[in-house]
Amino acid sequence: MATATSRPPLRTAIATVCISGTLEDKLAAAAAAGFDGVEIFEPDFVVSSSSAREVRQRCADLGLSIDLYQPFRDFDSTDPAQVELNLRRADRKFDVMEALGTDLILVCSAVSPTAVDDNAVIAEQLHRLAERARQRGMRISYEALAWGTKVNTYDRSWDIVRAADHPALGVCLDSFHILSRGSDPAGIEQIPGEKIFFLQLADAPFMNMDVLQWSRHHRLFPEQGTFDLPAFLGHVLTAGYTGPLSLEVFNDVFRQSDPGRAAVDAHRSLLALYESTVGSVPLDRAGSVTGDSGAVGTSGSDRQVPPAPELGGFAFAELAVDDESGPAVAATLSCLGFVHSGQHRSKPVQLWSQGDARVLLNAARGLDEHPTGAAVAAIGFETRDPAAAAVRAQAMLAPLLPRRVGAGEADLSAVAAPDETAVFFCRTGAADASSWIGDFEPTAAAAGTSPLGLRRIDHVALTQPYDRFDEASLFFRCVLGLPTRHSSEIAAPFGLVRNRTAANVDGSVRIGMTVSVLRRGGQWAPGVTDPQHVAFATDDIVAAARAAVAAGAPVLPVPANYYDDLDARLALPAEQLAALRELNLLYDRTSDGEFWHFYTAVLGGRVFFEVVQRIGDYQGYGEVNSPVRMAAHRRQRRATTSISS
Amino acid sequence: MATATSRPPLRTAIATVCISGTLEDKLAAAAAAGFDGVEIFEPDFVVSSSSAREVRQRCADLGLSIDLYQPFRDFDSTDPAQVELNLRRADRKFDVMEALGTDLILVCSAVSPTAVDDNAVIAEQLHRLAERARQRGMRISYEALAWGTKVNTYDRSWDIVRAADHPALGVCLDSFHILSRGSDPAGIEQIPGEKIFFLQLADAPFMNMDVLQWSRHHRLFPEQGTFDLPAFLGHVLTAGYTGPLSLEVFNDVFRQSDPGRAAVDAHRSLLALYESTVGSVPLDRAGSVTGDSGAVGTSGSDRQVPPAPELGGFAFAELAVDDESGPAVAATLSCLGFVHSGQHRSKPVQLWSQGDARVLLNAARGLDEHPTGAAVAAIGFETRDPAAAAVRAQAMLAPLLPRRVGAGEADLSAVAAPDETAVFFCRTGAADASSWIGDFEPTAAAAGTSPLGLRRIDHVALTQPYDRFDEASLFFRCVLGLPTRHSSEIAAPFGLVRNRTAANVDGSVRIGMTVSVLRRGGQWAPGVTDPQHVAFATDDIVAAARAAVAAGAPVLPVPANYYDDLDARLALPAEQLAALRELNLLYDRTSDGEFWHFYTAVLGGRVFFEVVQRIGDYQGYGEVNSPVRMAAHRRQRRATTSISS
Structure with missing residues (x-):
């Protein structure tokens, strides 16, 4: 070399x-x-x-x-x-x-x-x-x-x-x-x-x-x-x-x-x-570096593009919501044990948190950019040097997004991922402008212990436009240092779906990418969309599911046929099967470990939530269960919109 | 057996x-x-x-x-x-x-x-x-x-x-x-x-x-x-x-x-x-046979589905037109030597003819069913027993189309091809209701000899929805007795295109089917559509092209680069190359024969015309030249609609 x-x-x-x-x-x-x-x-x-x-x-x-x-x-x-x-x-x-x-x-x-x-x-x-x-x-x-x-x-x-x-x-x-x-x-x-x-x-x-x-x-x-x-x-x-x-x-x-x-x-x-x-x-051979920040912009022949950032976790997931979907999403977060812990000082943005899991509900982005109601609009990633990560992103040709910053607010530069999701580099809690969290006025809501015990975001799953799937893999690898670590293909009820996950070594950041290979939306089945979701990690999925149900969360019903098949295939202990069946939990296991999870309904647009527990070194996402989820979401769609084929 | x-x-x-x-x-x-x-x-x-x-x-x-x-x-x-x-x-x-x-x-x-x-x-x-x-x-x-x-x-x-x-x-x-x-x-x-x-x-x-x-x-x-x-x-x-x-x-x-x-x-x-x-x-095991015609509809266990019809040629191609595209299409047909030889007795439909080539311009179908301006709406096929062909079509599950028949007019049943083009079975000139041509009042226009010498329709090319391509092949084989005889794949300027041709043995009926395998319309290039066309056969393409140009036909310009490449590849005699170049003719040859052809501009919608001469036993359609045609149509689109990428 x-x-x-x-x-x-x-x-x-x-x-x-x-x-x-x-x-x-x-x-x-x-x-x-x-x-x-x-x-x-x-x-x-x-x-x-x-x-x-x-x-x-x-x-x-x-x-x-x-x-x-x-x-x-x-x-x-x-x-x-x-x-x-x-x-x-x-x-x-x-x-x-x-x-x-x-x-x-x-x-x-x-x-x-x-x-x-x-x-x-x-x-x-x-x-x-x-x-x-x-x-x-x-x-x-x-x-x-x-x-x-x-x-x-x-x-x-x-x-x-x-x-x-x-x-x-x-x-x-x-x-x-x-x-x-x-x-x-x-x-x-x-x-x-x-x-x-x-x-x-x-x-x-x-x-x-x-x-x-x-x-x-x-x-x-x-x-x-x-x-x-x-x-x-x-x-x-x-x-x-x-x-x-x-x-x-x-x-x-x-x-x-x-x-x-x-x-x-x-x-x-x-x-x-x-x-x-x-x-x-060399920085001068990479993409042109421009932007509002004066920290970068010049280049010399001896300057190098900074290496890919080492991401330390999710700072937040931001959802665009509108008047209709906002309350539904907020109510569901509440049922999942989140509290409305902060309010943005200058924008209609709520911070909901539980442990290190943070979700922003942004009512300002909802109307123009995300006409579908609720959608994943942005993801914040924790990194020690946000400025260097932003320089690299632009050098690697990620489009810089315009950003309006209020006086005294954090000045984070954001770039657009291939599916247009905004990517922010953050240092939550830092004393400088890279901590975004100071932009939020704490609310009176108690941030006490939630019975669900959701600790952090496990993964964010983004639906890719069909012709940007390979571009997205390269983007996450090159700009965010997240190589593809897992891929699968699912024969889903409404057509073939491919999945890939970009993740860092310790698994603290996982981005799911899914693509409908041929389908372009609901041609014959107008209730079918390709929703995105945010998954939260817990260490006790059974307790979390019970608490969610008790709080009235819209947990997605799973058909009895699924549990009969699980029993036939895996011969699980009776108590385990009973708990799964009672709580609408889904299950997967490999030689590496187990995966227990449940989903919510799609909430007023194209977003739903998932709660997951990983046992052992399980690296997947329960994709084997996604057809069950898709069919169940379809039934809910039909029930609420009276679409019939 | x-x-x-x-x-x-x-x-x-x-x-x-x-x-x-x-x-x-x-x-x-x-x-x-x-x-x-x-x-x-x-x-x-x-x-x-x-x-x-x-x-x-x-x-x-x-x-x-x-x-x-x-x-x-x-x-x-x-x-x-x-x-x-x-x-x-x-x-x-x-x-x-x-x-x-x-x-x-x-x-x-x-x-x-x-x-x-x-x-x-x-x-x-x-x-x-x-x-x-x-x-x-x-x-x-x-x-x-x-x-x-x-x-x-x-x-x-x-x-x-x-x-x-x-x-x-x-x-x-x-x-x-x-x-x-x-x-x-x-x-x-x-x-x-x-x-x-x-x-x-x-x-x-x-x-x-x-x-x-x-x-x-x-x-x-x-x-x-x-x-x-x-x-x-x-x-x-x-x-x-x-x-x-x-x-x-x-x-x-x-x-x-x-x-x-x-x-x-x-x-x-x-x-x-x-x-x-x-x-x-057995007829009673095939699709249900219903329709206005009392001739069919009952079934007995000993009755058989009639065999596939032996088609004898094209009776007509019918284009849906509107106020804007109608005059443009009519003017182009006129430049190509057609005359407006008949007017429908009860509908706003014109018959244009030359030799055995007949084109109907239907202003009644244009608005609702074909919002793109001009489109191929129907094809009439010559067959000796139109009633039997219609029985077979319905038995083979072709959807019967509703039809409004005026008093004393031909009662032709039509079925829908997979791309929704109406398919009629006709016996032009027959003494009974299967001759549609009596529905047209002859005009005063002379049906004299055209200098272009177009004899008949060579083929009709239909763009298929991407998920009906295989269905279309089976439909033409099974319902019309036209097996796929020719297929090719073209790396066209705006994406991969597959072509198949369904044809009868003597080549008197040829239907081209094309599909854009991945592209779904003009996502990034809004001027790009997938137009259909009707091709007419002549025995003297050079004379036809000269006459068309003299009459002011909108012949599609072919770039000089094409002829330079043709010269490099085929070393054609200088006079041939000069004629091709002068007249915007395209050329292909195989071991079976030669194909000379020219195209018109796209006319106010998604239709254009082609004039072709087959020499020897050439069976193709000059597909090798279709990228030239597509790029040229794109240039015309840009020139007339100011679309730029």
């Missing part, structure tokens, strides 16, 4: 194929996200009404270099006439490149039935091509596709380039093509850095499927999948590669998302990968 | 897992679609608040039998203590089945690490289970999962059942588990029919991927995928199976679609499969 003093250059690029839209849309998005350059993906250029010269000018105006033109397919051939046609085709593409002002083209290994199998013959044909390129001041970057008919490993592509021995011919390395085949990337260090003409980076989830389909539809941006890209990039940098780090990601979701948003996600992934590989990111 | 006289029974069933919603939603949908019975998928029951007795009563009220309770997993075990726990678990499930009033449970082969590998041991354990079942009047249906740890082929499951030799133990055959592994289903004929306790049917597209994921997410209803299910079912019937034909389809799209609609699609698939296997479907 390179040290900070000999840090390799950080130049970023993106292939236009990664994002949605016309070529013009894509260039604008790449520039706005801070990329240094682009690869022009030929089909994007072919459908554009902009000439090559116009594209060149547009890129210059946007401050983008054109680092590569790609792809040139099926060059080598056992058919000599076809080779001549292919050389003619290349000449036409050199014309385009000349007008674009780029000198590098990607030639990928042939997939045609006439592909050559003899390295010497391929080398000879590539040598001819490279010589034609050289005469026009251009260069050829040869890449082994993972599904090339004959050439499909990087070491074979390098053998051929070495044999061709032409100054205008080098290799292009693509992490997907190499890692998807299980090739050992360590051998890359044997390739002279100056012969690695280009580097394309892509991650991917592990999938046991045809590699061509995997590549064309399911690639991800770095740090979003399962490939060890820091190790891969380390080998490439050790070899002496000094060119751009360029993304080439084919992904069906990114292909149709807002390109501005996807480009930011993409650029963040490169910053995160560089940091993981090299150790740190 | 069984003959009509010895026709096997047609009883239909569906596993509740196939469709979306709560158990109550699913039962209602299955009954409404005409199924005789259901398999209760256990997770659907577990999340339900209805007790087993209530479910039993509900099914009885709906006229549904409960044919199977499923699945019971991981029964056999190398751990004797686990076997005892599993027998206890089975006893609890027998309790549920007793209350449900069903006697058959599905036990699938074990996938656990403790699965037994010795047939004799598995047989002994299953014998114990079967004996317990027998004592309660129940039976066990043993199925080999394709990914069972040890037992994963149907012949091994039969070997085990035979060895266990218990009257309450038989096999369950699932077409997916058998065909996905490439097993030869002919051996099924060696199993005594009475030992085949249950039959589960599912189709699937060919996918080179992990069989578990393939099964859990991508199964399809019969006749929607690539399995040879008629051959499979033939073997099962030859063996003597007399139980229900039951669907078990896990599909991410169906899982979240309107269950009422999905159940109809599902039932249609079984009727189609039965017809393909046995030769015909």
Whole structure:
């Protein structure tokens, strides 16, 4: 690994194929996200009404270099006439490149039935091509596709380039093509850095499927999948590669998302990968740092992006409420043992607390931003250095949210998570402006011991827009230092749901992310939404549930069939089963431990609460029970809104 | 194959897992679609608040039998203590089945690490289970999962059942588990029919991927995928199976679609499969036949559903237009050489014609049903026996559309295609009511020779709702006798697009179906819609294009980059390239032939026109050029609506 003093250059690029839209849309998005350059993906250029010269000018105006033109397919051939046609085709593409002002083209290994199998013959044909390129001041970057008919490993592509021995011919390395085949990337260090003409980076989830389909539809941006890209990039940098780090990601979701948003996600992934590989990111190469706070904003070439914060727990969860949902949420919190312990000095915000669990009810945010009634609007995270965490968040391209601060009130900067939830960095109880809690005037309500014994927030579960799920995972990992630690897929009553949890090492912060993979809301079942929730931890779930029921909490009813099945599956002791059944508790167990939990009804919008007890080292969230919860919430919806299908 | 006289029974069933919603939603949908019975998928029951007795009563009220309770997993075990726990678990499930009033449970082969590998041991354990079942009047249906740890082929499951030799133990055959592994289903004929306790049917597209994921997410209803299910079912019937034909389809799209609609699609698939296997479907077992026409409506046990019609071409394409789009569409048709040759006697509908190409512009349908301006509202198909085609359509569960008929006008019944396009069966020029054309008063416009020489409609391309694509394929195959003959996938500028074409043998009727796999409309790019179009055939595309341009048709501009690429790729003769370039023509060629075509702008809504010339035996639609078309339409949208991203 390179040290900070000999840090390799950080130049970023993106292939236009990664994002949605016309070529013009894509260039604008790449520039706005801070990329240094682009690869022009030929089909994007072919459908554009902009000439090559116009594209060149547009890129210059946007401050983008054109680092590569790609792809040139099926060059080598056992058919000599076809080779001549292919050389003619290349000449036409050199014309385009000349007008674009780029000198590098990607030639990928042939997939045609006439592909050559003899390295010497391929080398000879590539040598001819490279010589034609050289005469026009251009260069050829040869890449082994993972599904090339004959050439499909990087070491074979390098053998051929070495044999061709032409100054205008080098290799292009693509992490997907190499890692998807299980090739050992360590051998890359044997390739002279100056012969690695280009580097394309892509991650991917592990999938046991045809590699061509995997590549064309399911690639991800770095740090979003399962490939060890820091190790891969380390080998490439050790070899002496000094060119751009360029993304080439084919992904069906990114292909149709807002390109501005996807480009930011993409650029963040490169910053995160560089940091993981090299150790740190220069602040002047990261996202622009702006904001109201005078503490940050300048950058020098020797300043680094602060490392990811070590979060110490939840400071608060803030719910947006309106006139209708506010009282319902407050009443439920009261039944769950919370007290209204503070009132904001300048805004219509209530603080409800119990132990270290704190919930803010904000009636000012409810109307415009959260039209659904009640919703999770913000999360406060405890961290020792909120200012550094905010600098990092902005450097890692998290959008800064505007904030109105009253005189003498805490000045917390907030950034928007991918689902628009506001993220605050706090130091609750600190003597400075980072403690938000001083903004609240204590009420007369006694903060005595609650019979429920809720200690803290266990997790907050956020529903993600379907095309921001991978972006959200990267955001929580990169901005908040919360890697994905748990993932699952649930065949729920109204469609497939994927879950991931981002959490810190000690489990004091857990963020659940859920996404309805195909469903987009209640098309046929208008009572079905994808609600968010806040879960509180207790050490005695049975006592907590009894107290909640006694206080009149709207505990979600669980059907008898569930307990009959639990009995059949797990043969629990009779008293345990009776307690579960009596109190509408749900249950899960693994080899690591047990999970007991209960839910409330959905409260006037898209929020509900959960109370959980973890026993042993159980790391999940009782996802196996979520279909029970969804069906029960649906029944409540129907009962209260008379929706019927 | 069984003959009509010895026709096997047609009883239909569906596993509740196939469709979306709560158990109550699913039962209602299955009954409404005409199924005789259901398999209760256990997770659907577990999340339900209805007790087993209530479910039993509900099914009885709906006229549904409960044919199977499923699945019971991981029964056999190398751990004797686990076997005892599993027998206890089975006893609890027998309790549920007793209350449900069903006697058959599905036990699938074990996938656990403790699965037994010795047939004799598995047989002994299953014998114990079967004996317990027998004592309660129940039976066990043993199925080999394709990914069972040890037992994963149907012949091994039969070997085990035979060895266990218990009257309450038989096999369950699932077409997916058998065909996905490439097993030869002919051996099924060696199993005594009475030992085949249950039959589960599912189709699937060919996918080179992990069989578990393939099964859990991508199964399809019969006749929607690539399995040879008629051959499979033939073997099962030859063996003597007399139980229900039951669907078990896990599909991410169906899982979240309107269950009422999905159940109809599902039932249609079984009727189609039965017809393909046995030769015909008794009319009284198909969908209920109702309608205004007195010619049909009664059914006898010896009457058969008429075979699929042999379509002879397009009678017309009908566009809904409004005050704004109507003149624009009419003007464009005029530029394309059509004349306004008729006016409907009682409705604001114009007939425009050229050769055998006829387009109706209907200003009465435009406002309520098609709020987007102009849209394809209906298609008329030529057939020799429109009444029989209508009987079949309704028997195959196509929804009959209401129709207002004026005195003395043609009385055509219409059914709705999955995308809501009305489908009419016509006999243009017939002396009876099946000729619609007599409803139009000829105008004074000369129907002389057009310089464009458009002869007929080549194809109509319909955009499908994303969750009705497979339903649409089955509809066109089953109701109209148009199997899918061509399919492709296009990485278009705004996301992945899949195309299929349903066509008859002589190509006189071709329906294009396109679907945006993930995109749901213009989230980030509000100018992007998924327009439909009507394509007209000519024998001289160059002359047609020149005439259209001379007449001022809004021919879609094609970027110069496209022609440069065409030149590079295909090295066309210079005159051909010049003609293409001059006239904004697009081009494709395969080993079968060539395709020349041009498009118009989108006309005031979501409709455009295309003019095509097929040379040789070219069967495609120039899909390779559709990204060029989409980007060009987007530019036009932006230019006229000032939408910018």
